[in-house]
Amino acid sequence: GDEGASEAREEDQAATARFGDALRLAIGEEDEGPRRLINFEVDSSKIKEIKERCSKGLDWPLIEEYDFRNDHANPALQIELKATTHVRPYQSKALSRMFSNHRARSGIIVLPCGAGKTLVGITAATTVGRSCLVLSNSTVSVEQWYNQFRMWTTIDEERITKFTASEKKMPHPDGCILISTYNMISFAGQRGREAEEIMNFVKSTEWGLLLMDEVHVVPANTFLTCTTRTRSRCKLGLTATLVREDGKIEDLNFLIGPKLYEANWLDLQAKGFIANVSCAEVWSEMTPEFYKEYLRANKAHQRLLYAMNPNKFRACEYLMRTHEERGDKVIVFSDNVFALQKYARRLKRPMIYGATSHNERTD
Structure with missing residues (x-):
């Protein structure tokens, strides 16, 4: 299997080299004479292969x-x-x-x-x-x-x-x-x-x-x-x-x-074309009960525990309500669907995730 793969790679490299030599000859790189315009048609099934070889094998990306x-x-x-x-x-x-x-x-x-x-x-x-x-x-x-x-x-x-x-x-x-x-x-x-x-x-x-x-x-x-x-x-x-x-x-x-x-x-x-971005990091210590469980949990359970940390939830709620009072638009993001659902229900706010229907998204 390894020997066959090696032969295939060598054959591919040789084909790329031949293609490169043909291109160099066509554009006159091998001599000092005037450059020529060469027109030729390419088999449509080979276009991707040629573009890939020019870009990766020869470092001559084609311009379309x-x-x-x-x-x-x-x-x-x-x-x-x-x-x-x-x-x-x-x-x-x-x-x-x-x-x-x-x-x-x-x-x-x-x-x-x-x-x-x-x-x-x-x-x-x-x-x-x-x-x-x-x-x-x-x-x-x-x-x-x-x-x-x-x-x-x-x-x-x-x-x-x-x-x-x-x-x-x-x-x-x-x-x-x-x-x-x-x-x-x-x-x-x-x-x-x-x-x-x-x-x-x-x-x-x-x-x-x-x-x-x-x-x-x-x-x-x-x-x-x-x-x-x-x-x-x-x-x-x-x-x-x-x-x-x-x-x-x-x-x-x-x-x-x-x-x-x-x-x-x-x-x-x-120039005011896009909004100014201010990034801030808010650290939320785990409650003793959550931290004790966190130390003996597996990785999947640990991710759920730190996502559902009560102190983090309270910080999120405070930030959300503060910005809502200022009239700001607020998005709360979570990469854990369980946490997202719990936050949405506790905060009484709509949520969007993979299972959300198109009608719900657009309403």
Whole structure:
């Protein structure tokens, strides 16, 4: 088994080297003569492999550009920003990095939370002016994207649709905005008739723009499935951070494209575009009874004990009521569902977690 794996790695390295030699020869790196423009078609089933080898094996990341102004093969989408829509200077700067040279360049734009990533994506879609597939990580986000498109643009209601577990309207065939989730597109199980028809439409359509929200949180396999099941001329990823828990952030370079722009959150904060953040840590000693139990409990029980520490609950209640009296909006976060439920009931406040239905979330 080890010997076979070693041979496979050697063969892969040799293939990468041959591919690199061919590219160097094609662009004239081996001689001092003039550079040449080489055009060749790539087997669509090998595009991911070539992009990955160029990015990781050769350190020559490919640049994907879409000449949308001269695209006469795909139907134009009648969509513009409303006259009342205002794009901020840093949003314009981010978009200028994407649309340099009068083409749409695939890549990732990084903006902090609250800086208007959604409007950047919407403006990109209106600029390209072709069918756009928007992918987000939840049904709530789908609803938000839909409402934002209706708020900021002139898109006709018949040209924008949602594809979720509860909404399955067939998109307009002559140019549309389709908003869905990564899970809906990557789902591998059996679908109902309506969902299957929409998926066939998604797969057969050449999307002018594939707009991907929160690319840092999407599982690698799910993300890969979404990019391989769809055909798009340009990909734009939006995120607040280029940090992934699985450490596969570099994969985004060849699956989407390079980082096009990253805003400095301190600059945006200083100019009043995003809120000032003040972080404080509140230590809450355990009660004697809880601490005694904590010392002899297993790790899972220990986590529950420190989450339910009565002193911590009282500190949380005090902070919540103090800020409510000031008219502040308050979110209490817990990574323990049991603790979340107990806090919500004792504090008599609504809660949202994985089992919360879509209707409850939006009410």
